Amino acid sequence: MSDADTLEALAKAGIPAPVKPLLTVEKLTRVYGKRIGCADVSFDLWPGEVLAIVGESGSGKTTLLNCISSRLTPTCGTVHYRMRDGVSADIYKMAEAERRYLMRTDWGFVHQNPIDGLRMTVSAGANVGERLMAVGNRHYGNIRGAAIEWLARVEIDEDRVDDQPRTFSGGMRQRLQIARNLVTEPRLVFMDEPTGGLDVSVQARLLDLLRGLVSDLGLAVVVVTHDLAVARLLSDRMIVMKEGRVIEAGLTDRVLDDPRAPYTQLLVSSILQV
Amino acid sequence: MTAPMTETNTQNLASYNFAYLDEQTKRMIRRAILKGIAIPGYQVPFASREMPMPYGWGTGGVQVTAAIIGRDDVLKVIDQGADDTTNAVSIRAFFAKTAGVATTTATPDATIIQTRHRIPETPLHAGQVLVYQVPIPEPLRFLEPRETETRKMHALEEYGLMHVKLYEDIARNGRIATTYAYPVKVEGRYVMDPSPTPKFDNPKMHQSEALQLFGAGREKRIYAVPPHTNVVSLDFEDHPFEIQHFTEPCALCGAEQVYLDEVVLDDKGGRMFVCSDTHHCESRRAEGHRGALLGDEPVVEKEAAI
Ligand SMILES: Nc1ncnc2c1ncn2[C@@H]1O[C@H](COP(=O)(O)OP(=O)(O)O)[C@@H](O)[C@H]1O
Ligand SMILES: [Mg+2]
Ligand SMILES: [Zn+2]
Numbered sequence: 001m002s003d004a005d006t007l008e009a010l011a012k013a014g015i016p017a018p019v020k021p022l023l024t025v026e027k028l029t030r031v032y033g034k035r036i037g038c039a040d041v042s043f044d045l046w047p048g049e050v051l052a053i054v055g056e057s058g059s060g061k062t063t064l065l066n067c068i069s070s071r072l073t074p075t076c077g078t079v080h081y082r083m084r085d086g087v088s089a090d091i092y093k094m095a096e097a098e099r100r101y102l103m104r105t106d107w108g109f110v111h112q113n114p115i116d117g118l119r120m121t122v123s124a125g126a127n128v129g130e131r132l133m134a135v136g137n138r139h140y141g142n143i144r145g146a147a148i149e150w151l152a153r154v155e156i157d158e159d160r161v162d163d164q165p166r167t168f169s170g171g172m173r174q175r176l177q178i179a180r181n182l183v184t185e186p187r188l189v190f191m192d193e194p195t196g197g198l199d200v201s202v203q204a205r206l207l208d209l210l211r212g213l214v215s216d217l218g219l220a221v222v223v224v225t226h227d228l229a230v231a232r233l234l235s236d237r238m239i240v241m242k243e244g245r246v247i248e249a250g251l252t253d254r255v256l257d258d259p260r261a262p263y264t265q266l267l268v269s270s271i272l273q274v
Numbered sequence: 275m276t277a278p279m280t281e282t283n284t285q286n287l288a289s290y291n292f293a294y295l296d297e298q299t300k301r302m303i304r305r306a307i308l309k310g311i312a313i314p315g316y317q318v319p320f321a322s323r324e325m326p327m328p329y330g331w332g333t334g335g336v337q338v339t340a341a342i343i344g345r346d347d348v349l350k351v352i353d354q355g356a357d358d359t360t361n362a363v364s365i366r367a368f369f370a371k372t373a374g375v376a377t378t379t380a381t382p383d384a385t386i387i388q389t390r391h392r393i394p395e396t397p398l399h400a401g402q403v404l405v406y407q408v409p410i411p412e413p414l415r416f417l418e419p420r421e422t423e424t425r426k427m428h429a430l431e432e433y434g435l436m437h438v439k440l441y442e443d444i445a446r447n448g449r450i451a452t453t454y455a456y457p458v459k460v461e462g463r464y465v466m467d468p469s470p471t472p473k474f475d476n477p478k479m480h481q482s483e484a485l486q487l488f489g490a491g492r493e494k495r496i497y498a499v500p501p502h503t504n505v506v507s508l509d510f511e512d513h514p515f516e517i518q519h520f521t522e523p524c525a526l527c528g529a530e531q532v533y534l535d536e537v538v539l540d541d542k543g544g545r546m547f548v549c550s551d552t553h554h555c556e557s558r559r560a561e562g563h564r565g566a567l568l569g570d571e572p573v574v575e576k577e578a579a580i
Contacts, residue, residue, distance in 0.1 A: 096426075097430045119417065119438070121417075122417070122442050123445055125441070125445055126442050126445065129441055130434055130435070133437040133438060138437070139510060141512050162445050162446070
């Protein structure tokens with residue numbers, strides 16, 4: 001019996017389907033020549049769960065994030081994603097068209113630098129509406145309505161809808177990038193240092209907004225950060241990386257309050273001293 | 275602008291192969307054309323050759339014409355609808371010289387019509403070939419400059435960006451303000467740039483009796499729309515595609531439902547609107563039609579006589 005058949009049978013019998021991981025990463029490795037990007041990383045991500053990947057600069061966080069979000073082909077290892085029909089698919093065995101469709105509908109990717117995730121020369125409304133148009137929405141009024149609604153959800157005034165992001169502050173650009181990703185109501189969003197380039201006060205506001213959206217939408221998130229405070233605020237669980245390998249993993253509060261690996265202890269204490 | 279060919283190099287052309295290009299090059303171009311016909315709207319790369327004229331003069335169209343023309347063909351060349359501009363006259367002279375073919379200005383008499391930026395008003399018939407000179411063949415280029423990416427978008431039918439452009443148009447102007455090079459979807463598959471023809475001409479591409487070939491010389495691309503192919507202009511449900519409408523008929527021949535050019539008459543703001551298709555205008559006048567500017571001539575008598 002396939003996964004889909006099993007789920008259908010359970011549904012018919014009125015039995016709630018058992019919760020299964022949304023994303024399953026197994027023995028993922030990426031090398032750059034002789035240098036290790038990330039090595040032998042395995043974890044599950046559950047629906048609605050926020051996982052933080054932390055570690056110092058150069059520890060392999062971005063490499064890992066790009067490998068699991070299909071933006072960088074791993075050297076070995078697998079990534080399985082549970083599609084909306086309940087079937088788990090190996091993202092590197094999918095047809096490219098299907099993978100790209102997944103990336104712009106069921107997934108989101110928030111770049112550290114909003115310029116990498118926005119079209120700077122089209123309006124905020126078109127930036128948010130692009131994904132809707134990409135999946136076949138052909139009603140201007142509806143697309144614009146959805147764009148305005150999403151701008152409001154990320155606290156951007158409706159009267160900015162026709163302005164290009166070039167005229168936006170760093171914080172606004174980042175919020176626009178988030179709206180652009182969320183408009184198709186993805187189930188999984190990847191974020192690489194989403195508050196990285198921002199002033200401290202702007203960071204706090206953005207984190208607050210993100211926290212609200214993640215819980216309202218029941219989003220699963222994999223967020224890369226070198227900032228343990230960001231991990232504390234956003235994530236349920238975290239993995240700590242060093243030299244491309246996972247050296248500790250667990251519930252966020254447990255790892256931060258009771259770090260086991262000596263390296264994590266160092267990391268946590270150095271943060272506390274700041 | 276300078277003329278594309280000097281007197282002397284026109285003389286020298288006589289020693290070149292039939293229609294200027296060598297047979298091997300023509301075969302290569304024909305293969306690209308055949309592939310284009312087999313995959314309507316798909317841009318086929320080809321090894322564009324240097325022609326004895328600058329790129330802006332339609333070298334892509336000239337190479338396509340050179341590859342398909344035979345001794346019995348009758349060639350018409352238009353530039354913005356006119357047979358008598360320098361560009362049109364030069365290209366016509368080029369093929370008269372290098373291929374010895376007959377030329378014409380009459381749309382129905384031509385077997386090949388090479389065009390820059392217009393489709394003739396007279397409906398084309400089966401057996402005719404319309405060859406477009408194309409400056410920029412890639413409709414996605416304006417928002418996605420990376421060739422690798424635009425190719426992937428075509429391959430995977432990812433055309434959301436085309437609507438982003440139309441969205442921006444409406445957001446800025448309250449309506450779709452694109453008036454030329456208006457993107458179309460060919461046979462429900464490839465999005466294509468119809469070259470800088472006015473959108474007025476887009477409906478003529480749909481289910482045409484004629485074969486339509488597009489040549490971009492500098493960009494080294496050929497694409498095609500075979501006869502009886504669906505060509506649909508992109509739009510939104512609540513902002514449907516519309517052609518331009520002109521409030522007055524042609525000042526010379528009185529034609530309505532044709533594409534008009536504005537002509538400035540004097541420096542006091544005097545202007546008139548006349549057919550952009552010079553052959554269409556002339557043949558209507560020859561039939562006795564008179565526009566407002568020629569109002570005192572036969573048309574009244576003729577109508578009275580009926
Ligand atoms: N494109 C690349 N080519 C070569 N080495 C790279 C490349 N990208 C990253 N690396 C190396 O891989 C390791 C992990 O880098 P990265 O994933 O960017 O870490 P982080 O995001 O934690 O700062 C580092 O040693 C880095 O120098
Ligand atoms: Mg990084
Ligand atoms: Zn006229």
